[in-house]
Amino acid sequence: MNDTVSQVQGAVQTLTQSSDTLFLLLGAIMVFLMHAGFAFLEVGTVRKKNQVNALVKIFTDFGISTIAYFFFGYWIAYGANFFADAATLSQGNGYELVKFFFLLTFAAAIPAIVSGGIAERARFYPILIATFFTVGLVYPLFEGMIWNGNFGLQAWFESQFGYAFHDFAGSVVVHGVGGWIALVAVIFLGMRNGRIRAGKHTNFAPSNIPFLALGAWILCVGWFGFNVMSAQTLNGISGLVAMNSLMAMVGGIIAALIAGKNDPGFIHNGPLAGLVAVCAGSDLMHPLGALVTGVVAGVLFVWLFTHLQNKTKIDDVLGVWPLHGVCGAWGGVAAGIFGQTALGGLGGVSFIVQLMGTVTGIAIALIGGAIVYGSLHRLTGLRLTEEEEYNGADLSIHQISSMSDE
Template sequence: MTTALQSSPRRSNARPLQDASLLNGPMLLFRSIRGLRTNRSLLWLACVPIALSGLGLFNLAVHAADATGITLNAQGLANNLWLLIATILVIFMNAGFAMVEAGMCRQKNAVNILAKNLLVFTLAVSAYWFIGYHLMYTGEWIIPGILKSPGFFFDPTVTDPEGLVPSIDFLFQAAFAGTAATIVSGVVAERIKFGEFVIFSLILTAFIYPIAGSWQWNFPDEAGVGGGWLARLGFIDFAGSTIVHSVGAWAGLVGAALLGPRIGKFVDGKPQALPGHNMAIATLGALILWIGWYGFNPGSVLALDQTVPYVAVTTTLAAAGGGIAATILSQLTSGKPDLTMIINGILAGLVSITAGCDGVSMWAAWVIGFIGGLIVVFSVSFVDGLGIDDPVGAVSVHGSCGIWGTLAVGFFNADYGLFTGHGFSQIGVQLIGAIAYAAFIIISCWILWSFIGSLFGGIRVSEEEEIKGLDIGEHGMEAYPDFASN
């Protein structure tokens, strides 16, 4: 018996590469590479230059479309630079959402939550780039004010030396679409299948959110022609208390209702606490979201002027008011200040001011945030009382406070508000808008969640997988492999 390793015998007709001719050398070189020894592999390799040529032609076409000869003036450059910075801040909010959701949920599901938050933005940008932006803004109205024609991509051509570069505008709007989808993740956390959530997020950002947004953020011209039906009605939602936050909350609420509560959340009909595993990163996430909101609200000015710092101040005051109110109320109701309520109170204030941050006084901004902080504490208990399991309180923060922020415009807006001497009419318009969005999202998402569930045998993981944790069941890894699990 021999233990020597025997080399594979060469084929009798094989020739060394150094002896090959110029004609045979390239083929021998390719065949010497592992994986390129079959004709089929070489056929796939031959497709590479064809694909590169196609990409080159596409690149030339894009540059040809951009070659308008228009140069932005100083104001245009400032506007676009500010919007780019604001976009980066809004995108950074994804880190905040991930930290808040992961920290407020259990250790065994941390990887799943982080993966969803990271992937959902890639899905949102892709779907919104492919069809959503066109459906929301640039398409022609099929049903005036309600539905635009579907189409693909967007035109990057610069036509206005003082206006927004279309590419910058797309990035900003795509970040908003991603925010709406990310809100859903928190509501359905710890029991939803990963793949089914991916499919839902794609359709939400490609179709449902753009249709909803087109109703308000397509404004009529000076003659009152065109625009979305809510914009023509006079509905005001400056940065998306309803269009972004409530849309995400209602979409998640429907999913949570269909999923049912997590195992152990309700015992004999009474809600039980399922504490989050890391309040440090949840607190960090709240601060990241607060910082990101300076892109969300001031960025919605879509220009760099005196309105930007004013909106930043009203946003800050509302967050402060919300945090204070939630702290006081949690102290009164539970006997101790609850950190989760402080976090959600700050976020409630931010959501509440988002609709009217440009048109209310500073004292009104603080009051709006303070009321939002009170609402979120009561809303969390109310949602629990309905038997709906919302692990992070996202329905209360983004849904309940989104409605309040939308209605608050009718009370406090300097030009249209009841408390500024302009009657009840704007409150009615705001109420119509809030109800219309809730009805559209609840109905459309109920259909979508149900369809996905029927197609894939349900949207909830198995009981065994839920008990073991979605990190292992869905991803095959743990967030803290060196720490013992409880």
């Protein structure tokens, strides 16, 4: 009898482990696919002479990110490495290996975010070096503090305010950090040539709206893996996360439609703003709270992107600082508002902690970004020459155009 019970329990445990591994693997694949979304969103936005570079940057950034996160980033964040033998690594159906893959796709989003801001005038290899250090050192520093309790920050929040900083799927940890690092890189690079003409700002129109839209659609679909599968186990999956992601996405669409006055670029970035913002509190909010979160994010993106392009010298090509940096920060704070039981949320969150945790993430991103990009700016230079920029990154860096001459 005892042997039968043990066999049943063992079979259930094996089934649970294999199911969780498959669940997380599917999530990793969905988020990996989002990098195609980043690529096509950038391809559709930049001028034709920079389209090849956009595609190549996203792919090579992922490769460099994998090496940096495998050898350094994952160890810094979680204190784990992969230097055991294969038999040990494959225990539990290799769940820990798939977990690394899943979290790597989050980490690699940092340079993918930065790529959109610095497009059309950045040198190739210095940016890859920056990718190595941001993914290998800067990002995992904050990731480990929030998602693994490193350095006692979360314990201090709990002891002082009763709650830890809550960021379920990375509004601040991923998007906020990536967006604020991008702002630093954009400032170091300066404006693209030709942006100021006769003393006035000139905006470059997107080169390919269908590609831009394709990128947005891929990102929107993949985001449900990004958010829902952040539970990391089948037992933890929540339909509330899916519903809140949907409502925030729709809120961003509607807000961008109205605030952006039917502009297709805004309409396709609006849902992304809403999804960025809802990541943190998607497991806590009431769907109406998620809708409001998405609406605010959509308006924030349109207003800030318009202001940046027409009123400042910050030349953020895809608007990644408003989209990821500011909307990510708003998401961290919004979790502390709409996660409250008084507003229909599940509770277990503190507004002041959310505010403090968000500010901490911004500070680490700004300081880390300044060290990485500032050092490379002085040592190697970050920007193409004026002639290379005029010819376009495709020909200057890759010696090929996206369009055939035939």
